Amino acid sequence: MEEPTPGARIEGNYNFESLFCNLFRVDMASPDLVHPPRSHSDLTTETLLQAAEASFHARRAADAVQIQRLPDNLPPSTAPVLFHERLHYWQMISCPKLQWHFVLFLDKLRAQVAAAGGLPHWICGQTYAEQLVPPEILEESLKSIDAEFAVYPMTLSQENLRTGKLPPIFDSVDRLGENWITTGDAPDGAWPTSQLLLGLPHSPGKKLIGYGAMLMFPAASEKVVIFPFNGLYLMESAAYISQQLYEGRPLPKPEQLDEIEDQKYLGVWEYWRRLHGHRYSSEANLALAFLAAVDLTIMSDVIDITPSDSETHLEMFSLPYRFGKLAFALQGLEPLQPKDGDEPAQAVAQFQEQFCQWYGWPSPDFAIKKMAVQLTRIVVGAFARHIPATPENKALIETFLGDSLPPGTPQTSYLAEHFELVEPIWNLFQYATGAPRIGQQVLGNMLNACLYRIKHPGEFALPHLYHAGLGRQFPLPLVLIDGTYYLDQEVGNALNVGWPYPITGMETLHDLIALMTIKPLKYGEAGQCGFLEEALECFYVKSGLGCPIRGLTSEQREIREKVQLDDWCHWTLRSVLLRTAPEEIQIKWRKRWEVESGH
Amino acid sequence: MDSFDREEVKSFLDLGEQELYGLLVPERARQQLNSPGALMARGKNIFLSRASEVRSIVCRQYKQRGTSMKNTIDLTVLVATALLASPAMLGIPVLPMAALLVKIGLEEFCRSVTPEANPGHG
Numbered sequence: 001m002e003e004p005t006p007g008a009r010i011e012g013n014y015n016f017e018s019l020f021c022n023l024f025r026v027d028m029a030s031p032d033l034v035h036p037p038r039s040h041s042d043l044t045t046e047t048l049l050q051a052a053e054a055s056f057h058a059r060r061a062a063d064a065v066q067i068q069r070l071p072d073n074l075p076p077s078t079a080p081v082l083f084h085e086r087l088h089y090w091q092m093i094s095c096p097k098l099q100w101h102f103v104l105f106l107d108k109l110r111a112q113v114a115a116a117g118g119l120p121h122w123i124c125g126q127t128y129a130e131q132l133v134p135p136e137i138l139e140e141s142l143k144s145i146d147a148e149f150a151v152y153p154m155t156l157s158q159e160n161l162r163t164g165k166l167p168p169i170f171d172s173v174d175r176l177g178e179n180w181i182t183t184g185d186a187p188d189g190a191w192p193t194s195q196l197l198l199g200l201p202h203s204p205g206k207k208l209i210g211y212g213a214m215l216m217f218p219a220a221s222e223k224v225v226i227f228p229f230n231g232l233y234l235m236e237s238a239a240y241i242s243q244q245l246y247e248g249r250p251l252p253k254p255e256q257l258d259e260i261e262d263q264k265y266l267g268v269w270e271y272w273r274r275l276h277g278h279r280y281s282s283e284a285n286l287a288l289a290f291l292a293a294v295d296l297t298i299m300s301d302v303i304d305i306t307p308s309d310s311e312t313h314l315e316m317f318s319l320p321y322r323f324g325k326l327a328f329a330l331q332g333l334e335p336l337q338p339k340d341g342d343e344p345a346q347a348v349a350q351f352q353e354q355f356c357q358w359y360g361w362p363s364p365d366f367a368i369k370k371m372a373v374q375l376t377r378i379v380v381g382a383f384a385r386h387i388p389a390t391p392e393n394k395a396l397i398e399t400f401l402g403d404s405l406p407p408g409t410p411q412t413s414y415l416a417e418h419f420e421l422v423e424p425i426w427n428l429f430q431y432a433t434g435a436p437r438i439g440q441q442v443l444g445n446m447l448n449a450c451l452y453r454i455k456h457p458g459e460f461a462l463p464h465l466y467h468a469g470l471g472r473q474f475p476l477p478l479v480l481i482d483g484t485y486y487l488d489q490e491v492g493n494a495l496n497v498g499w500p501y502p503i504t505g506m507e508t509l510h511d512l513i514a515l516m517t518i519k520p521l522k523y524g525e526a527g528q529c530g531f532l533e534e535a536l537e538c539f540y541v542k543s544g545l546g547c548p549i550r551g552l553t554s555e556q557r558e559i560r561e562k563v564q565l566d567d568w569c570h571w572t573l574r575s576v577l578l579r580t581a582p583e584e585i586q587i588k589w590r591k592r593w594e595v596e597s598g599h
Numbered sequence: 600m601d602s603f604d605r606e607e608v609k610s611f612l613d614l615g616e617q618e619l620y621g622l623l624v625p626e627r628a629r630q631q632l633n634s635p636g637a638l639m640a641r642g643k644n645i646f647l648s649r650a651s652e653v654r655s656i657v658c659r660q661y662k663q664r665g666t667s668m669k670n671t672i673d674l675t676v677l678v679a680t681a682l683l684a685s686p687a688m689l690g691i692p693v694l695p696m697a698a699l700l701v702k703i704g705l706e707e708f709c710r711s712v713t714p715e716a717n718p719g720h721g
Contacts, residue, residue: 011637024640534628551686
């Protein structure tokens with residue numbers, strides 16, 4: 001392997017549906033990030049070998065994937081980017097609100113597979129076998145999630161503000177003037193700072209109600225910056241501040257936020273700094289409290305809740321609403337100030353618990369236990385057909401289904417309160433053999449992350465301090481660079497660490513590839529592949545075998561014919577498995593497998 | 600050739616190269632979590648990964664019909680029209696790519712391509 005360019009810069013991207021971490025080179029003039037470009041003759045030889053390997057797998061209805069460990073000699077700039085993307089992965093696998101988003105994504109895939117006449121039971125979901133979540137429930141929730149991850153560019157001039165020419169986003173709830181709260185002068189004199197109630201549009205006639213901020217920077221800019229506290233802005237701000245702390249850089253004090261990119265990474269932090277900065281004598285504690293607040297926001301209780309009023313519903317399901325309430329209400333609580341010798345994670349966990357008790361929110365511990373129960377239920381459902389019907393197993397399942405609970409008891413809450421009843425159920429994971437369902441490995445990872453949260457409260461909120469431990473337990477399952485798949489450096493340490501769900505790196509990798517491949521099914525696009533949808537190269541394209549959906553060149557067709565690879569790829573495998581592929585493709589491959597197996 | 604809105608074409612030409620790279624990222628891939636600068640980097644990766652196929656499609660058209668065009672909007676429309684049906688552009692927004700090529704300079708981009716060059720694979 002060639003030495004990488006020391007000054008080479010990369011950037012990263014994290015996908016909350018496929019869980020892919022993509023790294024991209026910034027300096028295009030530099031050599032390849034990790035290995036030199038192949039010559040044409042190399043490509044031919046290697047392509048042929050890879051085609052033969054892929055064909056071997058195709059004959060067994062399996063996928064060909066080449067994977068390697070991330071090399072040690074990556075450019076120095078890679079470390080903070082990888083930290084940033086790992087952080088997003090940890091947010092996703094350990095926070096009930098984000099775990100819930102993923103489950104709904106799987107439910108939507110199941111619904112679309114069923115609509116296409118396919119086999120939804122190959123995908124994990126809340127419902128068992130061929131049953132589906134009612135579409136009206138699913139659609140409403142998914143649209144809200146889209147609003148949680150949308151960018152809302154809303155910079156306006158002060159003239160617009162004076163004359164009331166405001167973006168329509170304000171009209172949905174109320175007029176601006178009735179909903180803003182001036183939080184007073186920030187210590188550096190940057191004001192005004194207002195918290196606004198917004199209605200984030202996501203589908204005709206539908207809004208996600210939540211708070212946002214309006215900031216001005218009179219000394220540096222004429223513009224009025226407005227942004228929501230939705231999931232995207234919250235998580236990017238938390239990731240950016242964590243990354244600054246991880247790199248030992250000073251915490252940012254932006255002079256203006258005219259650019260949308262800056263608003264995404266710095267907006268919520270700047271609001272927090274203005275609101276709470278004067279209450280904290282230490283900037284480090286101000287940052288810890290910010291990370292604790294964002295973490296508590298995405299730790300809402302979303303399972304089996306029947307809100308008594310719309311206020312509770314918004315506090316649990318709308319991240320921008322929840323953060324707005326939390327940030328504002330925290331002014332009434334003592335600042336977070338870990339004492340000398342205090343473990344920061346413990347201090348953060350106590351701070352979060354203290355707020356929840358004071359404000360009447362379910363505690364993070366309770367919310368995460370409920371999610372653990374729900375995840376256990378979904379994962380067990382994925383392989384229930386393999387569980388022997390012994391009296392012991394039946395008793396475990398009955399506990400789980402609530403048959404042994406007093407009538408009318410909300411079973412998830414009951415099991416979260418009596419968590420010792422859940423632990424024996426994990427013994428059933430020994431029967432999780434055979435081909436896993438799509439999403440099963442990711443859900444298993446999430447369950448393990450729930451347990452880590454319960455046993456190590458506060459650590460996920462402060463990844464700049466606890467990244468070593470978190471990285472060992474929960475490495476990124478896949479890093480994609482230029483069409484090559486890499487395992488995170490620390491993945492070797494992650495296996496068999498005693499968490500409930502047994503994880504293997506390769507099975508998780510295949511799960512991610514399946515999720516990426518079938519992602520367009522979310523929109524009903526059975527003939528599309530997620531790699532194409534995202535303009536990413538997959539193993540087959542990178543190997544020179546081309547993309548059967550995009551069309552093959554004559555050389556690619558020739559190589560594929562030579563080894564009988566035909567149109568096999570990540571997409572063909574999953575589409576035949578789910579029976580969403582065109583019929584002629586399904587028939588062709590099934591016949592071939594029958595011949596191979598001698599039936 | 601006039602299937603594109605000229606105002607829209609102009610709005611793309613008014614953008615900087617960095618912004619145009621970011622706009623090459625497919626819409627659905629933009630609503631994700633990106634590190635600062637990732638969209639631009641991803642767009643550059645997309646541009647490079649398609650450059651060879653795009654060159655074989657665009658440069659033949661350019662050498663045959665575009666070298667005399669002085670109006671950048673006309674030139675962008677010519678390039679976008681050529682790219683529109685190409686499998687190489689599957690999922691990738693065409694107008695930002697065309698505007699980017701015009702801003703980079705088609706003369707430079709197509710230096711190695713002759714008008715008779717093979718238009719590419721089927």
